[in-house]
């Protein structure tokens with residue numbers, strides 16, 4: 001069995017390699033196929049070129065995007081400063097309106113605008129009208145009502161101060177105006193025209209010059225003033241401007257008050 005795998009040598013010139021020619025031929029054939037064929041070189045070159053092309057393309061695209069973004073960035077920066085400038089200009093125009101349209105809900109940017117009837121003065125969402133004609137206290141209240149308001153009800157120190165200041169502006173003409181306060185029903189019990197009693201903490205009575213006495217003094221005079229001084233005027237006076245009791249039948253100018261109309265507007 002062992003002898004079978006070897007071909008017996010018949011001549012001395014023969015060697016074992018001649019007997020394995022077939023095998024050797026096959027090996028040589030393989031050896032010849034080993035060098036890279038030209039087709040393969042083309043393929044690699046082609047792949048390299050494609051990669052080179054793609055990388056170049058990528059770089060070009062990146063550069064284009066960068067340039068595009070850079071120019072856009074510059075344009076947007078320019079646009080931003082233009083918008084900021086326009087915003088400031090608009091703000092300059094709109095800001096004075098804040099007096100009439102204060103922000104109602106700051107986060108929602110809703111403004112509430114207040115307006116008064118023609119010739120009425122707006123202060124803190126109330127409208128005031130200083131009359132030029134004179135009437136007694138009752139007719140004054142009726143006239144104010146017919147104009148959509150009432151004789152003024154002074155509720156705060158600020159309101160008292162602004163009305164006194166407005167009185168000062170009116171110069172040397174009339175310095176006495178009816179306000180919506182009276183103690184006609186019960187002496188010494190002052191009520192406003194809305195039937196609310198006067199809060200003594202928010203009373204701004206004047207001080208008389210002749211005796212330094214303070215109002216109200218419940219003064220009566222049998223002849224000229226038998227019913228006392230039940231109605232109240234705001235008077236510009238020295239040493240102190242303030243409220244003074246007068247006979248309700250006196251002919252005086254008046255200060256009417258009305259709520260300002262409000263309307264919402266979006267900004």
Ligand SMILES: *[C@@H]1O[C@H](CO)[C@@H](O)[C@H](O)[C@H]1NC(C)=O
Pocket residue numbers: 072075076079
């Ligand atoms: C800049 O503003 C102009 C108009 O004012 C507009 O046409 C342009 O698109 C804006 N540019 C950018 C980048 O927003």
Ligand SMILES: *[C@@H]1O[C@H](CO)[C@@H](O)[C@H](O)[C@H]1NC(C)=O
Pocket residue numbers: 209210211212
């Ligand atoms: C009123 O009071 C002031 C100081 O408060 C005083 O100077 C003046 O003399 C007083 N006048 C009268 C009439 O009492």
